[in-house]
Amino acid sequence: VFECQSKGPIWPIGPCPSPTSPAKPMAVLRMQRLRPQRSSKALQCVALGSAAVVAACLWSQVAFLAPPGAASAARGGATDSPYQVGQGAVLGVIGGMLSGMPAASAADVAGEFPVVPLVAVLALIAAAAAVVLAGDEKSAVVDDKSVVTQYFNTEGFERWQKIYGETDEVNVVQKDIRNGHAMTIEKILGWLDKSQIEGKTICDAGCGCGNLSIPLASRGAKVSGSDISSAMVGEAAKRAKDVLPAEQQPVFMASDLETLDGKYDTVCCVDVLIHYPPENLNRMVGHLASLSKDRLVLSFAPKTWYYTLLKKFGELFPGKSKATRAYLHSEEVVEEALRQAGFDVTRREMTATNFYFSRLFEAKPRTAA
Numbered sequence: 001v002f003e004c005q006s007k008g009p010i011w012p013i014g015p016c017p018s019p020t021s022p023a024k025p026m027a028v029l030r031m032q033r034l035r036p037q038r039s040s041k042a043l044q045c046v047a048l049g050s051a052a053v054v055a056a057c058l059w060s061q062v063a064f065l066a067p068p069g070a071a072s073a074a075r076g077g078a079t080d081s082p083y084q085v086g087q088g089a090v091l092g093v094i095g096g097m098l099s100g101m102p103a104a105s106a107a108d109v110a111g112e113f114p115v116v117p118l119v120a121v122l123a124l125i126a127a128a129a130a131v132v133l134a135g136d137e138k139s140a141v142v143d144d145k146s147v148v149t150q151y152f153n154t155e156g157f158e159r160w161q162k163i164y165g166e167t168d169e170v171n172v173v174q175k176d177i178r179n180g181h182a183m184t185i186e187k188i189l190g191w192l193d194k195s196q197i198e199g200k201t202i203c204d205a206g207c208g209c210g211n212l213s214i215p216l217a218s219r220g221a222k223v224s225g226s227d228i229s230s231a232m233v234g235e236a237a238k239r240a241k242d243v244l245p246a247e248q249q250p251v252f253m254a255s256d257l258e259t260l261d262g263k264y265d266t267v268c269c270v271d272v273l274i275h276y277p278p279e280n281l282n283r284m285v286g287h288l289a290s291l292s293k294d295r296l297v298l299s300f301a302p303k304t305w306y307y308t309l310l311k312k313f314g315e316l317f318p319g320k321s322k323a324t325r326a327y328l329h330s331e332e333v334v335e336e337a338l339r340q341a342g343f344d345v346t347r348r349e350m351t352a353t354n355f356y357f358s359r360l361f362e363a364k365p366r367t368a369a
Helices: 026-061 070-074 082-099 103-110 118-133 144-153 155-163 172-191 213-218 230-243 278-291 305-315 331-340
Strands: 201-205 222-227 251-254 264-269 292-300 343-352 357-365
Touching (some): 144 155, 144 230, 172 213, 172 292, 172 343, 172 357, 201 213, 213 222, 213 230, 222 230, 278 292, 278 331, 292 331, 331 343, 331 357
Parallel strands (some): 201 222, 201 264, 222 251
Antiparallel strands (some): 292 357, 343 357
16 A cells, blocks of 8 residues: 555555545556566577577587686686687586586587587577677676675575585585686686795785685785675685685685785685676776785686576576675776886686686786786
């Protein structure tokens, strides 16, 4: 029920009628306002469904093929061609879902053949265009920091401490994300060997459960790890005490990126920028760069049409695990933000599994690059 603007009696169907203007039920007004959103969502579902049907038909007749190199990219190897990574991932995942084949197996099959059925590619491109060109629906202003803090101190902590751990209590998607994140960590450790970091100060901004902080400390680095979640910081400290001697213990604290201060030889920020909207990117990158004397290591989810497609496809199936927003960032925009901060990208890597996509940059001050 709704109260009349004239502060008269309450009517069960909407505004009070008046002698000059008949009442129009507020429920009808509300339906009219929401109908375009439902139509947009329905259009997206129809477009993706049509592409799925075409792909399924093709799969039953011929092998679902991808260009050479896509399989290795989908397993996490670096590649100079984002097209190969994206097409291999899209075709592998969707083809695997439709056929019942595990996504990893689909990616393996994809890498063995030199051509892609034209109709399948066109169907997927049409679906991508329908979703991407439809544009993002306007939404209410959200305080991302508060949402992320609350999430990773409650249900998010329970979920991600399992993903970042060794327990078998994870599903297929979570295990794939764990493997992808581990690949990114290994690539960073390959850049930061013991001879380079022993005795050096390192800031691990957004340390999570300590998956990077702990191995860096074991190599002799003086590590300061921070995370917006006090629960994550507590878990990181617990894991460090289980495996490191007292003299190698990192210093962990609860803090968001904006409030970090000090100077460090190296600053690492791994898989954190996904929680920061594009309009805050320059400020975040600039602040991280201001903390670093010699090197800045960043990883982020790259914004391309195929990763945008996968993200929007996932948004059609909301669930409890999607409690925070995920922001993709263009590689060119991130690199430009680094340049504005006085840093140049010196090395780059790409990790792409079935459900984990992360571009990795190493950047150094321009005078030292």
